[in-house]
Amino acid sequence: MLATICQAREQPGLAHFQKGVELRDHGKQAEALKEFREAARVNSGLPFVHREVGLILLGQRDFAAAAEAFRRAARQDAADWESRYNLALSLANASREEEAIREIQSVLKARPDWGQAHFGLGHIYAGQRRGQEAEKAFRKAVSLDPTLFRAYFELGKHLEERGDRDGAIEAYSAGLRLSPDSSAVRFRLATLLRQSGRHAEAAREFASVRQISDARGRGEQAALAYQQGLALLKRGDSAGAVVEFKRGLELRPDFPELRSALAEAYEQEAIADEERGDPAAAVEKFRLALEMAPTAETANHVGVLLAKGGRLDEAIQSFRQALALQPGYPSAEMNLRQALELKKSAR
Numbered sequence: 001m002l003a004t005i006c007q008a009r010e011q012p013g014l015a016h017f018q019k020g021v022e023l024r025d026h027g028k029q030a031e032a033l034k035e036f037r038e039a040a041r042v043n044s045g046l047p048f049v050h051r052e053v054g055l056i057l058l059g060q061r062d063f064a065a066a067a068e069a070f071r072r073a074a075r076q077d078a079a080d081w082e083s084r085y086n087l088a089l090s091l092a093n094a095s096r097e098e099e100a101i102r103e104i105q106s107v108l109k110a111r112p113d114w115g116q117a118h119f120g121l122g123h124i125y126a127g128q129r130r131g132q133e134a135e136k137a138f139r140k141a142v143s144l145d146p147t148l149f150r151a152y153f154e155l156g157k158h159l160e161e162r163g164d165r166d167g168a169i170e171a172y173s174a175g176l177r178l179s180p181d182s183s184a185v186r187f188r189l190a191t192l193l194r195q196s197g198r199h200a201e202a203a204r205e206f207a208s209v210r211q212i213s214d215a216r217g218r219g220e221q222a223a224l225a226y227q228q229g230l231a232l233l234k235r236g237d238s239a240g241a242v243v244e245f246k247r248g249l250e251l252r253p254d255f256p257e258l259r260s261a262l263a264e265a266y267e268q269e270a271i272a273d274e275e276r277g278d279p280a281a282a283v284e285k286f287r288l289a290l291e292m293a294p295t296a297e298t299a300n301h302v303g304v305l306l307a308k309g310g311r312l313d314e315a316i317q318s319f320r321q322a323l324a325l326q327p328g329y330p331s332a333e334m335n336l337r338q339a340l341e342l343k344k345s346a347r
Contacts, residue, residue, distance in 0.1 A: 012043040013038070013040070013041075013043035013046060013049065014039070014046075015039075016036070016038045016042065017039040017048075017052070019035045020033075020039065021052075024052070029056050029060070033053065033056045036052045036056070037053060040053060044072070045076060047072070047073040047074075047077040047080055047083070050070070050076070050083075051069070051070065051073040051080065051082070051083050053069040054070040054073065054090070058086060058089075063090045063093040063094040064094045066090040067087055070087035081107060081110075081111060084104075085104065085107060085120055087103055088103040088104035089120055089124075091103060092123070092127060101125075104121050104124065105121070115151070116141070118138075118140040118144065119138065119141035119148055119151040119154070122134045122135075122151070122155075126154060126158060131158060131161075131162060134158055135155065135158050135159070138151050138154055138158065139155065142174070149175050149178040152172070152174045152175035153171075153172070153184075153185055156172040156175065156185070156188065156189075160188065160192065165192050168192055169189060172186075172189040176189065181212055183216075186205050186209050187209050190205030190206045190209060218252055219251075219252055219255075221248075222248040222251040224248075225244045225247045226245065226258055229241040229242075229244030229248065232244060233261070233265055233268065238265045238268035238272070241265040245261050245262035249262065260293050262289075262292045263289040263290075263293035264289075264293075266285045267285070267289045267298065269285045270283075270284075270286045279305045279309060282305060283302055283309075286302045295325065296325040297322075299319075299325060299332070300319060303317075303318030303319040303321075303322065304335060306318060307335070307339055307342075312339055312346075315335075319336035319339060323336065
């Protein structure tokens with residue numbers, strides 16, 4: 001994409017295209033679509049602009065309009081295989097299956113070893129209830145590209161529907177090796193294992209489904225706590241933010257964003273304590289921040305507060321911690337040297 005932009009730098013409409021890319025990357029799909037369409041209006045000869053229009057429309061499930069956008073991109077660049085593939089899928093979803101099949105078969109004549117295109121063909125056949133052709137296409141897809149999780153999933157569903165329980169189990173198991181957190185595949189596999197009398201294996205799979213579901217639920221609650229904490233922090237309520245961030249970490253201790261946010265909240269509390277003239281309380285809050293997200297600057301500041309309070313041994317440890325985090329940090333080096341000299345002269 002970068003090379004395409006560079007090549008088109010002087011072409012009319014590019015400014016709108018670049019603005020559209022920025023909006024798209026920030027999740028503003030509707031605004032991005034307006035910019036891409038304006039770029040296409042100013043200069044209809046930019047295939048990558050039509051492709052971006054098609055991708056947004058495809059995401060909005062406006063399949064007929066998406067198909068036209070991808071067709072414009074493909075007309076201008078016949079080797080734009082992604083646009084031609086997406087054109088076929090858009091046509092299929094717009095209930096124009098025969099056109100879709102002709103398009104994807106045309107792609108496969110040029111690129112017979114493209115596993116993704118075989119998967120797309122299988123997907124269209126499956127929608128038409130052409131089971132044998134769908135199975136053949138899915139098997140071809142995974143033979144060419146063993147990383148195609150969706151192809152294994154769709155193959156498993158097809159085999160399950162036709163009563164090939166063992167074949168479906170094999171396909172679902174292969175898919176799970178690629179995407180072990182897919183609860184949909186794992187549930188189908190567990191059901192088939194139970195139907196096959198493999199109760200111990202089925203029980204393990206059902207237990208995994210519950211664990212995945214619970215983890216996702218905790219993740220959603222942790223994300224909510226994170227957002228609520230950020231809102232409180234923005235309003236200056238650092239104590240309330242601490243409560244929310246800690247709640248989020250209890251749910252999902254593996255979220256680094258929560259640890260960083262909690263460190264920031266502790267630091268805001270520590271600064272408030274320091275401004276109120278309570279350095280001892282500030283030190284404790286800064287230390288909590290260091291546990292969440294250690295930084296040389298904070299460790300050095302803690303050392304300064306400790307030294308001012310006459311706690312030289314602890315101050316020296318803090319300065320050394322700062323230097324371990326950032327070797328050569330000038331302020332920490334100077335403070336450590338002075339603290340060591342003070343300790344030596346006090347003996």
